[in-house]
Every structure is written in C-alpha cells, then in structure tokens.
Amino acid sequence: MKRNTWITLIIIILTVIGLFIFLAFVDNKTTNNTNDQKNNSSLSQDQPVTTKNQINISNLAFNPNSLTIKAGDTVVFKNSDPVAHTVTADNKEFDMPVNSNGSVSVTLDETGTVKYRCNNHPTMTGIVVVQ
Ligand SMILES: [Cu+2]
Numbered sequence: 001m002k003r004n005t006w007i008t009l010i011i012i013i014l015t016v017i018g019l020f021i022f023l024a025f026v027d028n029k030t031t032n033n034t035n036d037q038k039n040n041s042s043l044s045q046d047q048p049v050t051t052k053n054q055i056n057i058s059n060l061a062f063n064p065n066s067l068t069i070k071a072g073d074t075v076v077f078k079n080s081d082p083v084a085h086t087v088t089a090d091n092k093e094f095d096m097p098v099n100s101n102g103s104v105s106v107t108l109d110e111t112g113t114v115k116y117r118c119n120n121h122p123t124m125t126g127i128v129v130v131q
Contacts, residue, residue, distance in 0.1 A: 054078060055126065057085055057098065062116075062126035071111050071130050078103040085124065090115040 053073050056063045058080040069075060077087045079098045087104060088095045093114065096104040108114060108130045118124035 057081055057118075057124075060118075060121050060124055062118075062124060065126045066129070067126075068129040068131060069108065072107065072109055073130075074105050074107045075128055076103055076105040083120075085121065086119040088117055088119050090117065095119075 053067065053069050054076045055067060056078050060081065062077075067075065077096075077098055079085055079100055079102055082100050084097060084099050086095065086097050087106070091114070094106045094116075096106065098104045108128060111130045114128045114130060116126055116128070
C-alpha cells in the first residue's frame with residue numbers, strides 16, 4: 001500500500017475510536033441526567049407529604065374542618081386570621097394558643113377521633129380522625 005493510504009486508514013480508525021468514546025460519554029451523561037430526574041421526582045413526591053397535614057385557620061373556621069391522618073402524624077394549624085385563636089381538644093389532650101399569622105403543631109399517636117375547638121370562638125370546631 002502507498003503511504004497516503006496508510007495515513008488515511010489510521011485517520012479513519014482514530015476517528016471511529018474517537019466517535020465510540022464520544023458516544024459512550026454522551027450516553028453516560030444522559031443516564032446520569034435520568035437518575036437525577038428520578039431523584040428529583042422522588043423528592044418532590046416526598047415534599048407534599050410533609051405539608052399534607054395542615055389545617056388553615058381563616059375567617060373564623062378550621063379548613064379542612066375534618067382531617068384524616070395516620071397515627072404518629074403531625075398536624076400543623078396555621079392561623080391566617082388577623083385575630084388570635086386556640087386549638088383546644090375537647091378531651092384536653094392539647095390546648096394551644098395560636099397568634100395571628102402564627103402556627104402550632106401537634107403529633108397524634110393514638111387512633112380515634114379527636115374533636116377540637118377554639119376557646120375564643122365557640123362556633124369554631126373541627127375533628128381529626130387518627131387511623
Ligand atoms: Cu378563634
């Protein structure tokens with residue numbers, strides 16, 4: 001073979017090897033991105049769970065008025081009203097004042113229905129069902 005033919009052949013071989021390395025690199029990068037997306041989506045799935053057990057207090061009412069949780073879950077009461085309220089269990093299990101724009105939380109470990117009210121406003125009542 002002529003010298004030019006050898007050089008051309010070597011260039012082709014090097015190009016093919018380079019292409020394989022490039023493709024392997026791109027493929028690896030794509031796989032990593034997919035893993036990142038999986039991790040992100042599992043994170044975003046976890047996040048709503050932590051804010052799920054929230055009861056908003058607004059317009060002199062607990063919203064939702066009835067909430068079902070699992071034993072051991074924490075319920076957060078957020079007061080969006082311009083006045084102070086209390087979150088007081090009928091069975092005296094908890095009695096928490098909650099200021100305007102403040103929040104309080106309680107962890108309920110025992111299954112059953114917990115009735116609660118606001119001491120300042122007799123019409124404000126709600127229940128938490130612990131399963
Ligand atoms: Cu109140």
